[in-house]
Amino acid sequence: MALRQRTALLLRRTRLCAETAGYRRMTTKRRHREVVPDEEVQVFSGIQPTGIPHLGNYLGVIKMWVRLQEQYHNIMYSVVDLHAITVRQDPSELRENIFKMVACLLACGIDPEKSVLFLQSQVRQHTELCWILGCITTNARLGLLPQWKEKSKDNTKTPSVGLYTYPVLQAADILLYKSTHIPIGEDQKQHLALCEDLAISFNNKFGKVFRVPQILYSETARIKSLRHPEYKMSKSDKSPKGRIDLTDSNEDISAKIKMAVTDFTSQISYDRANRPGVTNLIDIHAACTGETPEKICETYSSLTTAEYKALLADIVISEIQPIRERILWLLSDKSHLQSVLNQGQEVASVIAEDTMKDVRRLVGFI
Ligand code: AMP
Numbered sequence: 001m002a003l004r005q006r007t008a009l010l011l012r013r014t015r016l017c018a019e020t021a022g023y024r025r026m027t028t029k030r031r032h033r034e035v036v037p038d039e040e041v042q043v044f045s046g047i048q049p050t051g052i053p054h055l056g057n058y059l060g061v062i063k064m065w066v067r068l069q070e071q072y073h074n075i076m077y078s079v080v081d082l083h084a085i086t087v088r089q090d091p092s093e094l095r096e097n098i099f100k101m102v103a104c105l106l107a108c109g110i111d112p113e114k115s116v117l118f119l120q121s122q123v124r125q126h127t128e129l130c131w132i133l134g135c136i137t138t139n140a141r142l143g144l145l146p147q148w149k150e151k152s153k154d155n156t157k158t159p160s161v162g163l164y165t166y167p168v169l170q171a172a173d174i175l176l177y178k179s180t181h182i183p184i185g186e187d188q189k190q191h192l193a194l195c196e197d198l199a200i201s202f203n204n205k206f207g208k209v210f211r212v213p214q215i216l217y218s219e220t221a222r223i224k225s226l227r228h229p230e231y232k233m234s235k236s237d238k239s240p241k242g243r244i245d246l247t248d249s250n251e252d253i254s255a256k257i258k259m260a261v262t263d264f265t266s267q268i269s270y271d272r273a274n275r276p277g278v279t280n281l282i283d284i285h286a287a288c289t290g291e292t293p294e295k296i297c298e299t300y301s302s303l304t305t306a307e308y309k310a311l312l313a314d315i316v317i318s319e320i321q322p323i324r325e326r327i328l329w330l331l332s333d334k335s336h337l338q339s340v341l342n343q344g345q346e347v348a349s350v351i352a353e354d355t356m357k358d359v360r361r362l363v364g365f366i
């Protein structure tokens with residue numbers, strides 16, 4: 001569909017959302033969410049450009065983003081570089097990481113014909129709305145949020161004001177597009193609760209503009225480190241052997257899975273509390289193939305752990321290899337990545353400006 005036509009359609013939809021959003025919802029309790037008809041669903045999510053995503057990011061969230069494209073028509077995904085600079089960044093590394101994240105999202109199956117994929121800093125209205133929402137957010141509320149509490153504990157670094165107000169920017173990202181459904185991980189729950197409060201509070205104080213968004217949780221279990229299955233697989237994992245990156249070679253994937261920490265029982269069984277290592281492998285398997293953990297245990301009960309690891313390595317390789325090849329190919333043509341972002345920016349800016357016109361007027365600006 002032509003860009004202009006697509007933008008007009010999206011715009012018409014956000015206006016429709018604003019008109020049909022029932023006021024009752026604003027005054028009802030959080031538990032009483034409105035049921036949003038499919039055609040009014042606006043999906044929004046963001047991911048920080050922190051380098052090549054790992055298997056946990058992919059299975060936990062990116063795969064769900066890709067699947068949502070088959071279910072809904074109005075989807076916006078943003079590479080949130082403004083969020084990334086809340087902690088210190090090397091400028092050339094940040095630029096490189098933005099390209100890497102765009103290439104990875106495309107390689108994983110985000111289709112710019114189905115989703116608006118854009119760079120947060122290229123749509124100025126995010127920071128403008130962030131400021132306005134910041135003026136109706138209390139200091140006390142922000143100080144309680146887990147990400148701030150966690151990151152500001154690190155005495156070796158002085159936390160920035162940006163890190164503190166990070167969740168307000170996240171709320172602005174979501175509300176700017178009158179988003180209704182937000183696919184994110186469990187760790188973002190409190191940020192969404194703040195966003196919900198801000199939408200209700202703004203609508204009540206100034207007039208109805210925003211919809212109250214709801215979370216779409218991933219069905220995938222949190223993927224754990226292959227070396228320390230008690231912790232989640234993470235970019236900051238001290239042991240790179242605990243993490244599989246989307247650009248890892250087949251040999252590396254195989255070696256990391258073979259070396260994954262399990263236990264002394266050579267059997268395939270699903271028991272998160274007592275057998276976290278094997279359970280994590282089964283979770284990875286389930287997330288790759290869509291089979292249930294029960295079915296996997298039933299099918300492979302006769303395998304030893306070593307045999308099961310070899311089988312899983314093949315499964316993960318067949319999932320990751322085509323993605324890796326596409327990432328490398330996409331990264332060799334940055335002008336293409338740039339043009340995808342330009343196209344996303346064009347659409348996102350029109351919708352964002354439409355919302356901001358109402359916001360500015362309601363707030364009292366002239
Ligand atoms: P992060 O890498 O922490 O910036 O997270 C980016 C997204 O990936 C967030 O939505 C997280 O919830 C999700 N995520 C990060 N690590 C994992 C993991 N180990 N398993 C599943 N999802 C994850």
Ligand code: TRP
Nearest residue numbers: 044045046047080083170173184
């Ligand atoms: N805070 C999210 C994370 O760390 C990233 C993010 C920024 C986001 N803005 C968003 C996620 C809006 C969902 C919606 O993963």
